Amino acid sequence: MTITQLEYVIAVAKHGSFTKASEKCNVTQPTLSMQVQNLEEELNIKIFIRGTKPIKLTEVGKKITNQGQIIVDEAIKMKDIVLHEKNYVGGEFTLGVIPTASSIIPLFINKFIMKYPNVKLKIEELNSIALIRKVLSGDVDGGITSSPLNNKEINEIPIYYEPFVAYVPIKNHLFKIKKLKVEDLEYSSILMLEEKNSFTKQLFKLFKSFNKKMNLKTKSFETLIQLSDQGFGITLLPFLYTKNFSKERLNNIKTFEEPEPGREISLIYSKNKLKSPIINALTDCLEKTSRKNIKSNKISIISPI
Secondary structure, X not given: OXXXXXXXXXXXXXXXXXXXXXXXXXXXXHHHHHHHHHHHHHHOOOOEEOOOOOOEEOHXXXXXXXXXXXXXXXXXXXXXXXXXXXXXXXEEEEEEEOHHHHXXXXXXXXXXXXXXXXXXXXXXXXXXXXXXXXXXXXOOOEEEEEEOOOOOOEEEEEEEEEEEEEEOOOOOOOOOOOOEOHHHHOOOEEEOOOOOOHHHHHHHHHOOOOEOOOOOOOOOHHHHHHHXXXXXXXXXXXXXXXXXXXXXXXXXXXXXXXXXXXXXXXEEEEOOOOOHHHHHHHHHHHHHHHHHHOOOOOEEEOOOO
């Protein structure tokens, strides 16, 4: 029995297909199938019911897969210990990020790659629900998302606190106000992303009442800004989203009086999955980047849940 054989079994169980499992494991299907068969012969059991689509586990196969996952996880932890002792930061790492927090990526990615050339970093944009699911399943190694999540299976490392800002066109009655109060926006027409978005959920908590001129379902801040420019209302944005705005657009940005409404952004990862050298490197780089780009100190955190 080998770790590789267990990894192949877990992949087949997860994807319900030898073909998909071999693609994910970067091996040929015959090689993967042979290794799984060798393990079945060694244990003198059948792990899979091969006549079904998707392929299903036998009852003993379920137990083998569950125990195999524990063994594979412990093997990863052992490698982490060795890498940590050697001060080596390298390997593959898939980082998920919610769309409304993706503005941090171009601010830190070049420095991270230059400092840690041995890390093969893959970045995947996911909504918050999909991100949490993939972190727990191990499909992504870590994620950047609004927090706190209050999930006992997930570790959270707060990396920065980001204020909300308002995009207010010059013709809007709020444009003349230098520093906004939340109460100033209570009865304004506020354009928001689709309601299932975590950023929108935070805004619903922020305002006791507000007006909607239209039923809008969009995932794009750019769409909201363009509609705002056309006179349909104002919109709220995460501060980092405005970092590359033109002077014309920056003129329309209004900040709030302290404590500014805002959010906590954390690096999250499953308590059962550890790639601590890379996680520590990401944490350090993200924290330094955020301190350089966000100057606000007094922020009132709005929970995403």
